[in-house]
Amino acid sequence: xxxxxxxxRKEEVINACEKLYQKLDFKDINIKxxxxxxxxxxxxxxxxxxxxxxxxLALLEREYLKWNEDLTNIxxxxxxxxKKDFINKITDSLIKRKILLKLxxxxxxxxxxxxxxxxxxxxxxxxxxxxxxxxxxxxxxFHIKSSEAEEITFTILPFLxxxxxxxxxxxxxxxxxxxxxxxxxxxxxxxxxxMGLEKILGGLK
Numbered sequence: 727x728x729x730x731x732x733x734x735r736k737e738e739v740i741n742a743c744e745k746l747y748q749k750l751d752f753k754d755i756n757i758k759x760x761x762x763x764x765x766x767x768x769x770x771x772x773x774x775x776x777x778x779x780x781x782x783l784a785l786l787e788r789e790y791l792k793w794n795e796d797l798t799n800i801x802x803x804x805x806x807x808x809k810k811d812f813i814n815k816i817t818d819s820l821i822k823r824k825i826l827l828k829l830x831x832x833x834x835x836x837x838x839x840x841x842x843x844x845x846x847x848x849x850x851x852x853x854x855x856x857x858x859x860x861x862x863x864x865x866x867x868f869h870i871k872s873s874e875a876e877e878i879t880f881t882i883l884p885f886l887x888x889x890x891x892x893x894x895x896x897x898x899x900x901x902x903x904x905x906x907x908x909x910x911x912x913x914x915x916x917x918x919x920x921m922g923l924e925k926i927l928g929g930l931k
Contacts (some may be wrong), residue, residue, distance in 0.1 A: 736774045738764050740788060743781045744825065752782070752833045779840035783834060783849050789826035790852040793819060797859035807867045809927055816863075817919040820886070827915070831890040857883070869929045881926050893918055 742763035747756050757778055761768025774780045796819035807815065807924075820827065829837070838846055857879055864875035893915040895903075903910050913921070 728800060732774065735766060735770070736784065738766070739774060739781055740785050741773055741864055743778075743785050747782075747785070747825065747828075752836070771840055775845075775873070777840045779837045780842065780845045782829065783837040783841045786826065786829045786834075786837065787849040787852045789808060789823055789829070790849070790856050793826060794852065794855045794859055795822050796822075797856065797863065801859060801863050801866065804867070809868075809924075812863070812867050813920055813923045816923060818891075820919055821916055823839050824890075824915075827890045828894070831887050834887075868927075870930070878926060882923070885922050885926060887920055889915055889922075 740762060741746050742760045743755070745763060746759055750759075750878075755778060760771060760778065760781060761771055763769075771781075775784070783813055799863055800812075800819070804811075838849075860879045860882065861875040862877055864870060865872060868875075870878075893913055895912070900912075
């Protein structure tokens with residue numbers, strides 16, 4: 727089968743997975759449901775992916791590749807940025823990646839645990855590029871050493887894991903918070919991203 731056709735089939739499967747994930751929980755999605763959404767049928771999925779987790783991992787890889795495009799544009803289209811402008815651009819780039827934020831916080835371990843090394847490696851290559859681009863942005867716009875940029879990057883990335891659970895509460899969760907009399911300020915993902923990045927970047931100018 728020609729590589730182009732293989733890529734098209736894979737993309738169709740990933741698109742079907744994304745569509746289902748927008749309305750169903752990870753645990754409720756399976757190969758059969760994904761197969762019902764595509765033109766070639768369920769059994770053909772196994773020509774490209776061995777598990778549903780591999781499909782989700784491919785979806786996450788695609789999300790990182792799209793984010794990398796935004797990071798590349800930030801890096802190449804700006805000679806300099808103030809801290810505020812940098813935070814705004816990084817926040818804007820992540821607001822569009824809701825699925826990325828959801829997957830890394832909710833299902834990362836399951837995806838990697840139930841995928842082949844080859845699939846995990848492809849994902850890690852996209853993630854590696856994100857690390858590199860973030861570090862390059864930090865060095866360029868804040869004139870810091872690569873070692874400091876690395877430390878900041880590896881503070882930002884774990885911080886992103888917590889965004890979705892704190893900004894995407896269900897009505898049931900909100901009701902429980904109210905019944906527990908828990909003092910809890912509800913932030914949007916945009917508000918939390920800006921607040922967190924401001925704290926992480928600290929005294930950088």
